[in-house]
Amino acid sequence: KNQVEQSPQSLIILEGKNCTLQCNYTVSPFSNLRWYKQDTGRGPVSLTIMTFSENTKSNGRYTATLDADTKQSSLHITASQLSDSASYICVVRVGGSQGNLIFGKGTKLSVKP
Amino acid sequence: EAGVTQSPTHLIKTRGQQATLRCSPISGHTSVYWYQQALGLGLQFLLWYDEGEERNRGNFPPRFSGRQFPNYSSELNVNALELEDSALYLCASSLGMVNQPQHFGDGTRLSIL
Numbered sequence: 753k754n755q756v757e758q759s760p761q762s763l764i765i766l767e768g769k770n771c772t773l774q775c776n777y778t779v780s781p782f783s784n785l786r787w788y789k790q791d792t793g794r795g796p797v798s799l800t801i802m803t804f805s806e807n808t809k810s811n812g813r814y815t816a817t818l819d820a821d822t823k824q825s826s827l828h829i830t831a832s833q834l835s836d837s838a839s840y841i842c843v844v845r846v847g848g849s850q851g852n853l854i855f856g857k858g859t860k861l862s863v864k865p
Numbered sequence: 866e867a868g869v870t871q872s873p874t875h876l877i878k879t880r881g882q883q884a885t886l887r888c889s890p891i892s893g894h895t896s897v898y899w900y901q902q903a904l905g906l907g908l909q910f911l912l913w914y915d916e917g918e919e920r921n922r923g924n925f926p927p928r929f930s931g932r933q934f935p936n937y938s939s940e941l942n943v944n945a946l947e948l949e950d951s952a953l954y955l956c957a958s959s960l961g962m963v964n965q966p967q968h969f970g971d972g973t974r975l976s977i978l
Contacts, residue, residue, distance in 0.1 A: 756907075784964055795869070795955050795969030796908075803964060841907070852921065853967075855900075857907040 754779045756856035758842050764862045769832055773859045775825040775842030783845040787816050787827050790839045790858065799827070799840075832863045867891070869970035871956050877976045878946050886941040886973045890958030896920075897939040898959070898967060899931060903952040911954075914939055915961055943975070951977045 756777045765771050777785070784803045788796035800809045800816040802825070808817045813830045829836055839858040846852045870889045878884050890897050899911040910923035914933035922929075928944040937958075943950055953974050957967035 786966065788969075793971070795957070795971045797969070798966035801964055801966055852910060852923075853898075855907040855909075857905075 754844075754846060754852075754854045756842055756844050756854050758840075758856035758859050760859060761857070762860040762862070764864060765832055767832060767834055767863050767865050771829050771832060771861065773827045773829075773840050773842075773861070775827070775856060777823050777825070777842070777844045777854070779823075779844040779846055779854055781847030782820065782823075783847040783851060785816075785818055785825050786843040786845070786853075787814070787825075788841040788843060790841055792838070796841055829861075834863050834865060837861060837863045869956055869958050869968050871954075871970035871973050873973060874971075875974045875976070877978060879978050880946055880948060882946050884943045884946060884950075884975055886943075886954050886956075886975070888939045888941070888956030888958075888970060890937050890939070890956075891968055894958035894960055894968070895937055896959045896961035897933055897937065898957040899939070899941050900955045900957065901925075901952045902955055902972070903949075908955065912941065946977050948977050951975060 759774045786801045787799040790796040802818045815828045818825045841858040842856040844854045872887045896915040900908040902908045913921040931941040933939045953972040955972045957969045959965045959967045
């Protein structure tokens, strides 16, 4: 069964600190892996998309890594800001023409001053 | 450039009624996706439309249906509403290519009384 598991479920950090969110997936065939940020009451916003051949991808203070062998990804946030408080969702696209997206349940990050 | 817009923002219905949710994609995007985000759960894929055709549907009963119009806007219809249909319904659009991100609207909050 295609699944995406994220950890931790929630995380509280102090402003200015770094943090790393984890994503493990069992999706086959694999097409790409995406990280989204979802602010409370808003729709998700794309942060990165990585294909099988990409190991790392950055978007400002967000850096995503992908290990296709172990089927793991991480999202590292550097020098956190209050505005980083949100849910971060890992999404894996299934290969093939139908291209279903399998969503994790997200990690809820709270950045405190 | 306007983003994905959804209407209404909130919708309150009673059991057994029918609900219609609307979505306008980003200009130039031909693919529209519908997702259900119930409280505490990850996004669940509902429907994918591209060029006016239904390309794929998720594991939802037939009372969830929709359509895409010639201008690429879309409607989601939910018949015979049940209490468990209460959720945030998100629409996303994309250029339809494999490694393109989906751009989400801010959703319609459907509450069933």
